[in-house]
Amino acid sequence: MSDPNDLAAFLASAWQHLQRGVADRRAPARYPTFATVSPDGVPEARTVALRRASRSEGCVEIHTDLVTPKVTALRASPRAALHVWVPRADMQIRLTTTVTILTGTHVDDAWAQVPAASRVSYGTVPDPGLPIDHVYAYDKPVDRTRFAVLRCAIDHIDLVELGARHRRAAFVRTDGWAGTWLAP
Template sequence: MSDHGDIAAFLDLGWQRLTRGVADRRAAARHPAFATVSPDGLPEARTVVLRGASRSDGTVEVHTDGGSDKIASLKANPHAQLMIWDEKPKLQIRLSTRVTIRQGNEVADRWQNVPDGSRMAYGASPTPGTVIPDAEAYTKLASRDWFTVLTCHIESIELMQLVDPHRRAVFRARDGWIGEWWVP
């Protein structure tokens, strides 16, 4: 059987692209779309920066401002989906996750690793999403108190590769990541 039909190698490819997204600022997996459901039940998607990927833990990690809308959404429904399109291997990666929100002393070690220039992304007055009278009527705070780590516990990984022929597989944590082929 060729590598093209090796489901374990397909999962390896997905994890390779995810971990590259953490290490390489130019990698496609660096900026996944992060989708949640608002407290009103409406879909929300935004781009985030992938800060961690652990195959052994079955997690990926992103950082956010604790005052952002996604926090209220995740408190109402702790599920999120991350979606990546990686052009080079023509690979779509979809991660369905259950998210743990961590802040304060629990993430102090992570804050120490955030470059000074990037700290400006955490904390604003007024809080993100507040209506303001003009484009610059806010202050960035660079506040450790607003720095939030979202640990996304992966429940399933869906990979779809648009090569000839197309191939698609789904891997679930509850099944030990064995995976099964699906029609693309």
């Protein structure tokens, strides 16, 4: 049996879940909850799809429409949290991140990977979140200029694993992700 006191292995298992989320749409980490703070200081959370997870860069990426309220929130405060619960592993993954909003030529490669059927997610008229007169009183034209990649540079990772003996650890970029066990 593996050593439960192995911090590096604990962190590695969390990255495996994140990377599985990118590769497998049925994996729990495919759809994290993404939380921001509105310009008024109100917490906002929503489901997103995990599009990239790079352990070497310490970042994850999400795709979104540039005119959604989450982008307005990030322009005012670029900090965001992501939350994933992996039931089979009894593991909670929480990431605290600083977000860069990428657009234009910086997202050419990402846009090229977006399937044609999914491109309508970027360009809804009127803007997402505005009131409409009828349930279907909106259009979904493709608008390449509205496509944004949210590059979330991870500052802090908090892992909790439930078990006969719970495990919890924190990892920060500033110490090279060495990690510290925490009381669960």
